[in-house]
Amino acid sequence: MDLENQKRVKDFADKYGAENLVVIVGASEGEAAGLAAETVTAGDPTFAGPLTGVQLGLKAYHVVEPEFKAAVNEEVYEEQIGMMEMVLDTDDIISEMVSIRNEFCKF
Amino acid sequence: MSLFNDKKVIVIGDRDGIPGPAIEECLKGTGCEVVFSSTECFV
Amino acid sequence: MTFPVIKGAGYALVHTPDMIIHNGTTQTTERIINPESEYLKKINNHLRSYEEVVKYIPNQVYIGNMKPSDLEGYEMPWFDKVGKTDERFGKFGEIMPQDEFTGLMKMSDVFDLVLLEKDYNDAVKAKLMVHPLFKEEAASMKDGVEIEEIEKAVADHAEGLYNNGTLIGCVKRAHDVDSNLTAHILFENLVVKASGVLAFNNLIEKNNINVEDIDYVIECSEEACGDMNQRGGGNFAKAIAESCNAVNATGSDTRGFCAAPIHALVQASALVQAGVYKNVVIAAGGASAKLGMNGKDHVKKEMPILEDVLGGFAILISENDGVNPQIRTDLVGRHTVGTGSSPQAVITALITDPLDKAGLKITDIDKYSVEMQNPDITKPAGAGNVPESNYKMIGALGVKRKDIERKELLNFVKKHGMNGWAPTQGHIPSGVPYLGFAMEDLTAGDFNKAMIVGKGSLFLGRMTNLFDGVSVILERNSGKTEEENTVSKEVVKNMIAEAMRGFASQMLGEE
Secondary structure, eight states: HHHHHHHHHHHHHHHOOGGGGEEEEEOHHHHHHHHHHHHTTTOOOSSSSSTOOOOOOOOEEEETTTHHHHHHHHHHHHHHHHHGGGGHHHHHHHHHHHHHHHHHHOO | OOOTOOEEEEEETTSSSHHHHHHHHHHTSSSSSEEEEEOOOOO | OOOEHHHHHOOOOOOOOHHHHOOHHHHHHHHHHOOOOHHHHHHHGGOHHHHHHHHHHHHHHTTTOOGGGGGGOOOSSTTOOSSSSOOSSSSSSSEHHHHHHHHHHHHHHHHSSEBBHHHHHHHHHHHHHSSSSTTTHHOOOOOOOOOOHHHHHHHHHHHEEEEEEEEEEEOOOSSSSTTSSSSHHHHHHHHHHHHHHHHHHHHHHHHHHOOGGGGGEEEEOOOOOOOBBBBTTOOOHHHHHTTTTTTTTTEOOOOGGGGHHHOOOHHHHHHHTTSSOSSEEEEEEOOOGGGTHHHHHHTTTTTHHHHHHHHHHHEESSSSOOSSSSEEEEEEEEOOOOOOSSSHHHHIIIIHHHHHHOOOOOOOOEEEEEEEEEEHGGGGTTOOOOOHHHHHHHHHHHHHTTSGGGGGGGHHHHHOOOOBBOOSSSSTBBBGGGGHHHHTTTTSOOOEEEEEEEEGGGGGGOSSSOOOOEEEEEEOOOOOHHHHHHHHHHHHHHHHHHHHHHHHHHHHOOO
């Protein structure tokens, strides 16, 4: 994850409390989604950014996951994201996200 | 609704997936506050 | 309407292994944040040789020795496969080794900022004196300097130039105080200028163009040259034109992140079609900052670092010649301020809006040239297969519009798309790599229409959160010029006379 974005996540976790934050990612691949999720839960696995070794354990979801879809307006989702369900490997993305959450999410 | 109610949300979009602003559109009216939104680009 | 045509294409790659380490931002950032990292220790073991880089199949495609469709015959990864060609020089251009390029940087420098060690300088000069494009200029290359002078300069703010791990030169800063004339900035600017010069010269040479016929150049890379009072003043275009002896040309720089080449293509086409200029070149060199961008992932996966080349291209747009593919300036797609950022809105604006205007279906375009990043580079880095993703998005929109059925999606991708082959040099893969091949596909080949698409991540510059993109359709030349299509005055007079006779006889009839 971009170093500046890591810094913002860390700052907001400090400001609002990790239990009050939710991170939503829009990565195009399972690997990238998993990497983003791991960064905001277990810490930056590439040791490059401010979240290196910082275990925020935040709740992180990808937009194609059923929990996100259920929480937002159906029409807006269809208009903004719907088409990408034919493009992205949604199964791969969902399985990565679920696996990271199960292992590292604290909330 | 329960996922976002009263939560602060950080959006990390992807230029080749779903960009930040598109995700923000979906979050309108869900009871959360988007405190930060960005779109990443890896190419 | 008489449309302008694509009259020529030139492409160049430069192998720059030492620049990965010293100038690629992934590596320079790592040295600041994590100087003891395992990655930095391992890099040297993952650098490819010049011979490997020349043989690398996507690079052979880039310079025109192989075609994009040839990539289908090789299973990925490609870096360990042998292709059918392995020549340094190709139909559209060449792959230059690092040492010659440092010589080219020196020849492109008109302010004595580039110093090369004297023996190294002599060796490089000798090599360039047998290069078909640079032999005359190289003959007047100045002598190099003692290594101590270079070491002193590097210790005092100059940016080092390295070859095979050894310091062989440097780029000095141009001013003691001006933060926009630092050695770092001048290094990057000389890199983009020199690689632009290489591509431009290849365009002229490979297409038998008379360089004195060029009247305008648009440079469309992503660098900025200027000083502290005008950080991005420009004008790389004119600097490149000068270096290439385009004595009748002026030029300007167009910026648009990765979408810039297509903006430049549309602008060049408009200038030619309007009769302002007859021959406009759009050109850009490469970015040293992007070298090794995904290097960490490549090393982690025990692969060579594949982002080890700078890219460059130069395309000539000219008046309609009745032969070459015409640029349909009336069928331009654009992502506007109001388009929105959802993938659906973006693809609609770029792809289907111009198609709808022309009454065409998504399947009426034989090939789409989108962001043609080499997936051999991007897939191991978790960045996916960018061209394929784009094709799937176009196909997905086609499914939503009912141009194609859902089950035909993957077939659409195969038939109307291509494997990516261009290096991840930002603007370099954006639509333009296909133009040289389009010239053949749309003349001697079987295709009738191609769409060239560029996209830009403007948000990276922090001035807007917006996305950007432009597209344009190319089509087979109809072979007719405007004179043949124009109705003559004589014919018009006869038509009026006929109409009046008819009217008169009608009036007589009514009485």
